Amino acid sequence: MQRGYYLKICGLIAEYNPFHNGHLYHLEMSKQQTAADYTVAVMSGHFLQRGEPALLDKWTRAAMAVRCGVDLVVELPVYYATASAQYFAEGAIALLDRMAVDAVCFGSESGDIELLQTVACALQDIDQKYGAELARALQGGTPYHAARQRVLREQYGIAFDFSANNILAISYLRAAKKYNISANLATIKRRSADYHDTAISGDIASATAIRGQLDRRPIDWQRIAAVMPKPAFKTLYDSSHYAYLNDFKTLVNSAIIRAGRSGLEQIRGVSEGLENRLIDNISNVMSLEDLVEAVVSKRYPKTRIRRLLINILLGIERERVQTAEQHLDYARILAFNENGRKIIKHVKRNGDLTLFSNLARDLKKYRKANPLIDLDVAATGIYSQVNHAVHIRSDYAMHPIEV
């Protein structure tokens, strides 16, 4: 390899909904810890793993991140972005691996990559050896992670906190093993205590807390400004529209009604009974959040129900994208800076996927039917019905944002 062409690139996995000081901290620590000069983030598009729409459209969020120092942002296809932690992780890790990054660095509550690796191996072991026991516990109403946590403690003597980012971290490690990826894996201990924190104090707050603040009247902009890098704050402040799950109420309701029990049974994430719980409760609730509250149980946590609502909204059927893995051969560029341009060159030279920057043009060359791309385009079309800052066919019309 010619000297001067070698870039040390660190891959990140993110939603940036919106980009805040915690993300900035993670970005800087990741570069430091992996000794990388460049960063590429795989970011969810218009619908997220928590089962919610993105507050702002994907180009705006990607440009925010680039203005704050990420060099290149590509989109995680919505099929993966709205999947369970396992598939979310597999999609993101596979994409980064195909982009030929040198390292992947993710946040976790633990911050201890050795411990996480140990737990990842132990869990693989547990899932094989104790599958029947776990299934029984689940049948009995014990949440999956609680059941695994108990076995982990009793059989392996490991005390492990199954908090949101630790679970994702484990998923990344397992995905990396599954795909035998060559990138180094690193983790950064999250500075903010809890992903679900709703309070804002100091200079770090969760994205959840920021979104909560935005939903209050009057909006306390000063408080929000304190926890976001200036360029990200400015973009958020200037945006004309924020999308929330409840904005999709009539769309989700209609999709549930139209699908009926038999239609719902085709949707990814519907287990026995969930379709009935949705249909039975839809008439008694005022909002989608109330619907989630009505359907939630120990066995089916809120995030899972919300994700199901998004799957229904987008019509993601279990079978429709059965072959998702073999279609993960592209990455859509959302935003980049000068360094990002170099990464794009690197990916074209060393990567194992097609980079899209203009779908209307690129799809003519690509010439493959790809259910993942169709789903991305559909997700944008449906998102645009609520967030009027986005055009129904933005996926074809928008070029990557060059910062």
Add this chain to the structure above:
Amino acid sequence: MQRGYYLKICGLIAEYNPFHNGHLYHLEMSKQQTAADYTVAVMSGHFLQRGEPALLDKWTRAAMAVRCGVDLVVELPVYYATASAQYFAEGAIALLDRMAVDAVCFGSESGDIELLQTVACALQDIDQKYGAELARALQGGTPYHAARQRVLREQYGIAFDFSANNILAISYLRAAKKYNISANLATIKRRSADYHDTAISGDIASATAIRGQLDRRPIDWQRIAAVMPKPAFKTLYDSSHYAYLNDFKTLVNSAIIRAGRSGLEQIRGVSEGLENRLIDNISNVMSLEDLVEAVVSKRYPKTRIRRLLINILLGIERERVQTAEQHLDYARILAFNENGRKIIKHVKRNGDLTLFSNLARDLKKYRKANPLIDLDVAATGIYSQVNHAVHIRSDYAMHPIEV
């Protein structure tokens, strides 16, 4: 049969969207011409044959009609209500026949039942003998009715006006022949010149004209009052919400996007190419009316496109209700008066269907899976997402309106 139990009943087929002086004239003339004492109307529910939502919910419209003199109003299942003229007519005629009415009286521009019968027979002949020729004409872009009109004139020497109500009248006569119904058939010449008339003058105006007036600001209530019976006008005036096709824009758009080409191909009324025209145009238009304008052609008139949008909205698939005919064994009572109560007794005694007045209770006894009922309930649920005067589960909760 015991004397005193015999009722002479005339069946009507209607949408009453809303009930106006033309409907009143038709009602009175129908009783006169068929010498009937009692009238029952089969009325479309929340979505209509023109491919539009009903201005007011079905119970309100039914009660309006009963206040103006119709004795009983039952619902035409939405599967038939939103079908082509042929299936609309077959559903309505079959329902009236199963209710054991003595006569069916419908409006027409012609007003000449002999001529209509002659044309109905000739058309049946034409469809058999000239099928290939008609198909060719259609391929060439000639509308179906224009092609048939030409053959009718050239081969049978009959000049016939294929206007909206004449077409429906012919469809009723053909349906009556198909089902070999025993009721007498009669027609009343419409007083208002044209179904599509948008102007209001004198005391007769089309429902289209009234809806048009309602959509203007300020609403000229005096003009509307002049063409509606007082009780109907009062109900219209007191209503808090009118539903229009465009109110369903985000719902229809999302349904189109979610379905995609392959999903659209399953929908009733999609012929080769229509799914592409919808998808290609959805991004260039501001409203559903604009979408209709963009997709319309000589071959696919506006009504057909609008109906297709409703079919997409409700998810009416070609195959899903393939067996519709055999499920048309019930009628839902929407509103009635004292006479209507007698008709209900008559139907229970002489009819060949189940009358529903309380779905939550009646479905427990009925105990049959019925895709037509499921579709009615879904249609109300989806209608309620836009018309907030209706609850999502009104079909279960509402009792017939007793006037």
